[in-house]
Amino acid sequence: MLTMTFRRGDVVLVLFPDSNLRTAKRRPALVVQADELGTELSQTIVAMITSNMRRAGRHSRITVLASSESARRSGLSMDSVIMTGNLATVHYS
Numbered sequence: 001m002l003t004m005t006f007r008r009g010d011v012v013l014v015l016f017p018d019s020n021l022r023t024a025k026r027r028p029a030l031v032v033q034a035d036e037l038g039t040e041l042s043q044t045i046v047a048m049i050t051s052n053m054r055r056a057g058r059h060s061r062i063t064v065l066a067s068s069e070s071a072r073r074s075g076l077s078m079d080s081v082i083m084t085g086n087l088a089t090v091h092y093s
Contacts, residue, residue: 006031006044006092011074014090016048028075029090030082042093048086051078060085 006012010031015024029046049064056063062082064071071080 007035008032011049011076012046014046014088016046016090017088028080029088032084032087043089043091045087045089048083048088049076049080050083051080053079053081055083056081 008031011028012031013026014029016027016029017024028049030049031044032047033045053063055061060083062084064074064076064080064082066077066079071077
C-alpha cells in the first residue's frame, strides 16, 4: 500500500480530469477528503482550483487572494477560486 502525507486542506498539483474524462490538465487542487478514512486506497478527493477569477462569486466557490495568509501557506501565487462543486478522485501516482 502506498502511503502519502497529504491532509485535508493541502494544496497539491494533480492531473485534474476534464468533464469528458478523456483528457486532463495539470493544475492545483485542494484536498477535501477527510484525513485517515482507512480506505487503504491510493487515492484522494480534491476540489479544482482555477486562477480564472471570472468563476468567482458563486456560493459554492471560495476566492483566495494571493496576498492572503492562506495563499502564502498553500503556495498559491495568483488570486484563485476553489471550485467546491468540481471534485475529482485522483490517484497518488
